[in-house]
Amino acid sequence: MTRTIVSSATKTVVIGFDEPFCVIGERINPTGRKKLAAEMVAGDFSTVEQDARDQTEGGASILDVNAGVTAVDPNTSEPPLLAKTVELVQSLVATPICIDSSVPAALEAALEVCRGRPLINSVTGEEERLETILPLVKKYDVPVVAISNDETGISEDPDVRFAVARRIVERAADYGIKPEDIVVDPLVMPIGAMGSAGQQVFRLVRRLREELKVNTTCGASNISFGLPNRHGVNAAFLPMAIASGMTSAIMNPCRPQEMDAVRAANVLMGTDANCAAWIRHTRGAAGLVEVGETAANQSRENGRRRGGREARRRAG
């Protein structure tokens, strides 16, 4: 049973095969958000605060925190900025953190101040990254996202990406890091660029789960890049990835279409006991009083009856 434990001071999230899908909120990230980057450089964290609250309310299980404002020397400027942002977010919400940086010194600075057991984003199969990040992962006893590319870049061959993931897991084991603390990102290509991108991911996720016994994640919205009605594509991709065994995604928890798809997928994977979260959310969305157990029981009763009748009719 693979269980990746991520926690804040007061809240624990388990990423696992039999757990509800783990939504990692992607919003606190200045990459591609010039306004947010400028604010953070100027010491204005109002958008960060809003994003922390909105994503938690939207249903994020974990909040990714990135402070990569592309300064001239990120090795100097990013560590204090990331540490400050992590502290700020932890002062506002109980949601556990995913510390996201390509600067090792920034990861360590944030690890020093972060309460609980944050997830680290990320290590890759590149030798230099492995040798820098894995000792941090071991020292702080935290789980890490492992992205399946290496010095040669991102292979279009899913077998190569699987091999990279396997190598990271093996190297982590050399440091005494267990597979349950590695969350593999098999890398999602845009389906508009590569028609096999979906099938690749679904198969990779299944192999990662069955052969390496690891949890998985991905940047979910990348699948729909360049297509019209991206939310429609994302809202089908997430349930398909979940049915294939994916256990988390870095995504926008403030998008109702994608979040409804995740909630429904939890129902269908049997990780939403008695459909209680689904019923609660639906009734909440409709402005109705929650009825909880009663509704679940009712559904169970009706379901039995209908199952029998429909089947008899069709079977003749």
Added chain:
Amino acid sequence: MTRTIVSSATKTVVIGFDEPFCVIGERINPTGRKKLAAEMVAGDFSTVEQDARDQTEGGASILDVNAGVTAVDPNTSEPPLLAKTVELVQSLVATPICIDSSVPAALEAALEVCRGRPLINSVTGEEERLETILPLVKKYDVPVVAISNDETGISEDPDVRFAVARRIVERAADYGIKPEDIVVDPLVMPIGAMGSAGQQVFRLVRRLREELKVNTTCGASNISFGLPNRHGVNAAFLPMAIASGMTSAIMNPCRPQEMDAVRAANVLMGTDANCAAWIRHTRGAAGLVEVGETAANQSRENGRRRGGREARRRAG
């Protein structure tokens, strides 16, 4: 390569592992539709006509036609009514037909008049059904839906349902009917009644495909029976079933949420070449001029660039 060929006089549909998902329109069925039943008994086929047109326009690949108006003696009344309904539908639309009846004489009457190669709905693992329906399937050289229950009813144990399906395929082989002409319905239980219903179906579909090499179908909306926001549950269930290998479903093609989910799942399974159908449908829905290849190419270009940049950023 399993390919189930279904056709009308002028149109052929292939149900298959590498084909777009086959939507079998469920609407022309008086079961549970008292008004429609009364109309059909009275010789008024206006609703049937409307349903044939609407479902074809909605995107149905095949139209299920059922005339089970629950007369006192269906053996007498249903054969001519079903034959008449099939002829009527075939005079209106080119969409191939799925002849649906629990009355063998009605199936044969409809088979006599139906042009092309209709799908038959259904046989079960019940001995009497096997001995009655399989000779018809062989005589008319048509494919058949095989529902995985038998004399003992519907087992809650998916392994038993798989065994029933295997037995039907084996019995069909005794009649010289190939596995590619058997479309197995593994039976979908309401998830509100049985929390494992989703996982059961996903696993069964995978086994049916890998071990028996057959196409699969189901009454998709049964999964959400008794729950609030059924369309939300259905719209996640369909992509999950498709990712697991399901190749068709009996469903309502006039529901945009479910149909968008199917269209997106086709994109993600790589059966919508260059995302052309997705782009066409989205632009059509938005009232825009179709741009076809240009848009697909654009998406491909953008996708490549973004994939590279995003990956570099994340890999650091």
